[in-house]
Amino acid sequence: MNSKTVKASSFMTKTKLGGNDFTCNPYIGCTHGCVYCYAKTIERNHPQSSWGEYVDIKQYPNTSIPKGTGSKSLFFSSMTDCYQPIEKVTESTKKILESIQDSVLHISILTKSDLILRDIEVLKKIMYLEVGFSISLSDKDASIFEKGATLPSNRIKALKALKTAGISTHVFISPIIPFITNPFKIIDEVKNHVDYVMFDTLNLSNDENKARFYEILKLYYPEQFTKIIHVMNHVDILYYKKLKKDIESYCDLNHLLIKYIYR
């Protein structure tokens, strides 16, 4: 794995993403290496290395909250996973959280790692906090598409531990990969441990990303390949529409709040 330290001016960056005011990305790159990751199509710091094979560690002059920030929202992380394996060694995310634990920022963390449990005592001190896990695959499928991340079954165990500790939690069922993701099974597994759920479709933003994804499908899912491509290329326009209706009915039946679902 390639890694270096890079200087960054502030740990908080203004954003318009998902209704948040600021994001915090303590790393550049992500060794979870998800095949479908959108960040890899934007991040260009290591043109010679493949996504998942490098991670740069940001170094900040300080972790003071900018003046006038008050109770704005801060999202960890939009372009990396702040609890990817290198965090075990650097503790970059932990140090940032410790420095802002007494603030009134509305903090939201989204991860695919159970390493977050290491910081449970810090998390419990934060006044406005919610933790989400991205889960959209079985353990078997995740070991193909999300090779470097914690297995989904262990993410669910971490989710339970956080909820039991009194922390607000949610699950982001995304990306829903047609004919592979089973959102109903995931809902069943997480419904008693979350405050709400969110859903999104698979969105491969560029051709390079698409080509890699297709390669994996051909190799591991030859029988579903054509069906999946039809949905992704909008030949089958009803798949996601029907699924959305079914998901809404199922969440309704289970008294589970949906905070976001794709259109």
Ligand code: SF4
């Ligand atoms: S965990 Fe998130 S940032 Fe990291 S590779 Fe996967 S999708 Fe990308």
